Amino acid sequence: MAKLKKTLGLFDGIALLVGITIGAGIFKTPQVIASYINSFSIIIILWISVAVFVYIGALIYAELGSRFPQTGGEYVYMEKAFGPFFGFLFGWAQLFIIRTSPTAALSLLSADYLGFFFQINQTQKVFIAIIIIIIFGFINTLGVNRGSAYNKFSSSVKITGLMLFCLIGLTMTNGDFSKLSESVSATANLGPIGNIIAATMMIVFSFLGWDRVGYVAGEMKNPERVIPQSMFYGMLIVTTLYLGSNILYHSVIGLEGMRSSSIVASDTAISLFGNIGASLISIMVIISATGSVNGTMMATTRVYYAMAKDGLIFKWFNFIHPKYHTPINAIIAHCSWSIILILVRQNFETLVAGMVFAILIFYGFTTIAFFKFRSKNIGNNNGYKLPYFPLLPSLYLLGIIVLVVLRAFYEPWKSMQDLLFVLSGIPVYYIFFKK
Numbered sequence: 001m002a003k004l005k006k007t008l009g010l011f012d013g014i015a016l017l018v019g020i021t022i023g024a025g026i027f028k029t030p031q032v033i034a035s036y037i038n039s040f041s042i043i044i045i046l047w048i049s050v051a052v053f054v055y056i057g058a059l060i061y062a063e064l065g066s067r068f069p070q071t072g073g074e075y076v077y078m079e080k081a082f083g084p085f086f087g088f089l090f091g092w093a094q095l096f097i098i099r100t101s102p103t104a105a106l107s108l109l110s111a112d113y114l115g116f117f118f119q120i121n122q123t124q125k126v127f128i129a130i131i132i133i134i135i136f137g138f139i140n141t142l143g144v145n146r147g148s149a150y151n152k153f154s155s156s157v158k159i160t161g162l163m164l165f166c167l168i169g170l171t172m173t174n175g176d177f178s179k180l181s182e183s184v185s186a187t188a189n190l191g192p193i194g195n196i197i198a199a200t201m202m203i204v205f206s207f208l209g210w211d212r213v214g215y216v217a218g219e220m221k222n223p224e225r226v227i228p229q230s231m232f233y234g235m236l237i238v239t240t241l242y243l244g245s246n247i248l249y250h251s252v253i254g255l256e257g258m259r260s261s262s263i264v265a266s267d268t269a270i271s272l273f274g275n276i277g278a279s280l281i282s283i284m285v286i287i288s289a290t291g292s293v294n295g296t297m298m299a300t301t302r303v304y305y306a307m308a309k310d311g312l313i314f315k316w317f318n319f320i321h322p323k324y325h326t327p328i329n330a331i332i333a334h335c336s337w338s339i340i341l342i343l344v345r346q347n348f349e350t351l352v353a354g355m356v357f358a359i360l361i362f363y364g365f366t367t368i369a370f371f372k373f374r375s376k377n378i379g380n381n382n383g384y385k386l387p388y389f390p391l392l393p394s395l396y397l398l399g400i401i402v403l404v405v406l407r408a409f410y411e412p413w414k415s416m417q418d419l420l421f422v423l424s425g426i427p428v429y430y431i432f433f434k435k
Helices: 010-021 025-036 040-067 074-082 084-098 100-114 122-141 144-172 191-207 210-219 223-260 264-273 275-309 328-345 348-352 355-376 391-410 412-423 425-433
Strands: none
Touching: 010 144, 010 210, 010 223, 010 275, 025 040, 025 191, 025 223, 025 264, 025 275, 040 191, 040 210, 040 223, 040 355, 040 391, 074 084, 074 275, 074 355, 084 100, 084 275, 084 328, 084 355, 084 412, 084 425, 100 122, 100 275, 100 328, 100 348, 122 144, 122 275, 122 328, 144 223, 144 264, 144 275, 191 223, 191 355, 191 391, 210 223, 223 264, 264 275, 275 328, 328 348, 348 355, 355 391, 355 412, 391 412, 412 425
């Protein structure tokens, strides 16, 4: 039987992390966050706090990837720690909400920004989004190197573009940061704590992507070394660009301007550079969003493949293309369900709602699994080790619990819907896969 090739190195790992993480978050969430928070100082503190939070998570995943350098990521960790049921439930949630939703949403966002150049209606946007998914599905079937090549390209564009945007933009403000001291009452009505939790969830969404480097560990040349280094350098790049972008947005158009904008990066560029600058930023957003679509597809389909090998999803997902050495059936399934989600929901916000709540629950279980592996010395003990154990993972787990509990308290109906969607995999497991 054909097998996955070990061809990915450090640059591929960094490109994958940055390519997936910097998708739409920094171009879509800042204006939403501005509606929940009344001052820039609180907003930037939240961004820094979440950056520290997810970086601890990245270091935990770096050790997990070093301990278990196998394709599948969290699926592998939870299956080894808690058994096949939890592994299946995670994979089920990946396919039906956690990873296909952002694929659909980012494809729609790409279509939205194409609308900056020519007028398109909602039906045309949906059609364009579907074509985007089909194109990147085809690219990913042709080989992991082709998918990784676009990751490298899109990562280079978004890193260089955002860096220049921030540096040149902040220079053009001529030191005028007076708008950063603005204080305007929040327009959202979840209450002070509820607003902060809602804003924090949006920021966490902006950082999602760092966890998927371990998904392709089975195709890395030296995963014990590549995964930790990819986490460190990738998160450093992402955090720097996110903080710089937020400072620029708020310095140029202010808190009120953020709330009234639907394409905050382009509106900031118009204020600084005119329509030509806005056009360039729109192109960058399209490349960035499609890069995240490509990276998500490239990484997540390996989870379905790993599950099929273990008999925890239909064997059809186990097929590797004999020529291109890619999990072609898993790619087809991911693309097909993403297209269904687009046709059913047709809205960016609806597609990503609840995604963070669901993934945080699995982050919590993964962290508990990490404690188990450490305490019992399970897996490879010769690779990277998280420092300050057990303090750092304990703080990380506490943060997850607080976010999940408070979100469930302030938005109980939405939280229940999200949880029920994940738990819908339980009867499927017991009917088809328990044996």
